[in-house]
Amino acid sequence: xxxxHRIKAAAEALGFVACGIAPLDPSRHAEALDxxxxxxxxxxxxxxxxQAARRKDPGRIVPEARCVVVVLENYLPRTRAGPGVKxxxxxxxxxxxxxxxxxxxxxxxxxxxxxxxxxxxxxxxGPVPERELAQRAGLGWIGKNTMLIRPGTGSWFFIGxxxxxxxxxxxxxxxxxxxxxxxxxxxxxxxxxxxxxxxxDATRCISYLTIEQKGPIPEELVPRLDGWAFGCDxxxxxxxxxxxxxxxxxxxxxEPDQGGEPDTGDPGYxxxxxxxxxxxxxxxxxxxxxxxxxxxxxxxxxxxxR
Numbered sequence: 001x002x003x004x005h006r007i008k009a010a011a012e013a014l015g016f017v018a019c020g021i022a023p024l025d026p027s028r029h030a031e032a033l034d035x036x037x038x039x040x041x042x043x044x045x046x047x048x049x050x051q052a053a054r055r056k057d058p059g060r061i062v063p064e065a066r067c068v069v070v071v072l073e074n075y076l077p078r079t080r081a082g083p084g085v086k087x088x089x090x091x092x093x094x095x096x097x098x099x100x101x102x103x104x105x106x107x108x109x110x111x112x113x114x115x116x117x118x119x120x121x122x123x124x125x126g127p128v129p130e131r132e133l134a135q136r137a138g139l140g141w142i143g144k145n146t147m148l149i150r151p152g153t154g155s156w157f158f159i160g161x162x163x164x165x166x167x168x169x170x171x172x173x174x175x176x177x178x179x180x181x182x183x184x185x186x187x188x189x190x191x192x193x194x195x196x197x198x199x200x201d202a203t204r205c206i207s208y209l210t211i212e213q214k215g216p217i218p219e220e221l222v223p224r225l226d227g228w229a230f231g232c233d234x235x236x237x238x239x240x241x242x243x244x245x246x247x248x249x250x251x252x253x254x255e256p257d258q259g260g261e262p263d264t265g266d267p268g269y270x271x272x273x274x275x276x277x278x279x280x281x282x283x284x285x286x287x288x289x290x291x292x293x294x295x296x297x298x299x300x301x302x303x304x305x306r
Contacts, residue, residue, distance in 0.1 A: 002169075003114045003168060004021055004169055006110070007069060007107070007110055007111060007168070008020075010107055011069075014103050014106055014107055015103070015251060016072060016107075017072045017073070017150075017157060018139050018150060018153070019069065019071045019072075020069075020070050020137030020138045020139045020171040021068070021069055021070070021137055021168045021170050021171050022067065022070055022133045022134075022136035022137035022170055022171070022173075023067055023068075023136065024058050024059040024061075024065060024067060024068060024163075025059070025136075026056060026058075027055065027056045027057065027129060027132060028132075029056075029129075029132060030056035033052060033056060036199070037049055037052065040203070041199070041201045041202055041203065042202055043202050043203040043208060043212065043213065044212065044213060044214065045202065045212055051126070051127035054127035055129045058127075058128065058129060058133065061128060062118060062163035064117075064118045064165050065118055065163035065164055066164070066165050066166065066167055066168075067166065067167070068133055068137075068162065068163050068164070069137075069162040069164060069168070070130075070133050070134045070136075070137040070139060070159065070160070071107070071159070071160045071161070072134070072139055072148075072150065072157040072158070072159060072160075073096070073103070073158040073160055074153075074156060074157050074248075074250070074251070075090045075093070075156060075251070075254045076246055076247070076248050076249050077092050077248065077254055077255050078248040078249070079255060081261075081264065082264060082265070083264065083265055084265035084266075085228070085229040085265075085302035085303055085306065086226075086227050086228045086229060086232075086264070086302070087229060087230045087231065087262070087264070087287075088207070088228075088231025088232060088233050088286075089156065089233055090158070090231070090254070091230050091286035091287060092256045093253055093256055093285070094253040094254070094257075094284050094285060095284055095285055095288070096123065096124070096158050097124065097125065098284070099251065099253045099254065100158055100160050101121060101123045101160075104162060105121060107121075107162060108120075108121050108162050111164050111166060114166060116164045116165055116166045117165055118164055119164050120162065121161070121162045122160070122161050122162075122163070123158060123159075124158060124159070130148075131147075131159065135173060136170070137170070137171050137173070138172050138173055138174050139174065140153075140155075141174050141176060141177055142198060143155065143179050143185070143198075143239070143241075144179050144183065144185055144186055144198055145185035145194070145200075145235035145239065146198055147235070147236065147239075149178070149179075149241050151178065153241075153246070153247075154241045154242035154245045155236055155239060155241065155242060156236060156242060156249075178241075179197075182240060183197070184238045184239065184240070185234075185239055188234050188235060188237075188238045189234060189235060190206070190224045190226045190234065191205065191206060192204065205232070206225055207231045207232050209221060210225075210228065210229065210232075210298045210301075211230065211290055211294075222301045222304060222305055223305055224305070225301055225302055225305040226305060227303075227306045228302055229264070229295070229298045229299050229301075229302035229303075230286070230287055230290070231286075260281060262282075262287075267299065267300070267303040269299060270292060270299050271299075273292060275292055278291075278292040282295075
């Protein structure tokens with residue numbers, strides 16, 4: 001068994017739903033990224049401008065690396081959310097950055113046992129063009145909703161990567177577009193955030209508005225929030241690949257904490273909460289990112305839009 005096969009077997013044993021290996025060639029989407037940023041579709045996410053050079057040339061992210069090991073981490077909870085305003089499924093459990101990074105750390109140890117001097121893991125952070133690298137690694141295609149979609153799995157997953165100096169054979173890239181003529185994701189977006197297939201104006205995206213944006217949500221978009229108070233799952237929910245193939249996660253940390261979820265039917269839930277109470281209850285979850293002030297804003301807007 002080759003080192004690549006042993007690494008993939010270790011990833012499977014850790015519970016990752018897929019694993020592939022990609023080269024660190026310059027991006028084929030460099031011009032598209034420049035155009036996207038120039039049009040202001042990134043909104044206030046100025047870090048994307050700072051990271052652009054490395055996103056366009058991932059070989060610069062970890063200069064010693066020779067390839068990247070890419071994994072998919074299923075986060076779909078088994079339990080359904082209750083009535084009230086809505087929270088994206090990935091945010092109902094513990095913070096995926098911590099959970100998946102810890103599991104990637106275990107996989108990185110496998111790489112070191114294979115002789116790697118460099119095994120640098122990333123999860124939805126830094127300048128890593130995760131979806132493109134995953135497509136290069138043969139794990140799926142980038143759908144019209146800009147999500148990576150994997151045949152037989154869907155798109156309810158995080159993408160993790162480990163940049164390594166091991167000389168591993170790259171997998172064949174996924175070259176097919178299996179969205180076909182389907183446009184369900186584009187049509188379902190309540191804020192019409194998709195400028196065209198695979199081009200998202202983040203400034204109109206509910207996830208951006210409730211997580212990344214600082215300050216008030218634009219008044220004209222509040223009625224279109226469709227009850228979402230943190231993130232949005234609509235373009236995943238309507239995807240036929242998820243409807244047909246998605247299965248719940250086996251990672252317990254992505255299930256909601258018992259008694260830890262907010263009362264989604266209570267409009268004043270966060271208004272009555274102190275900073276210390278918020279940190280104690282939600283500091284280990286994705287809801288920590290907008291903070292208490294952000295969740296108060298989101299909660300009020302989502303309840304108003306119901």
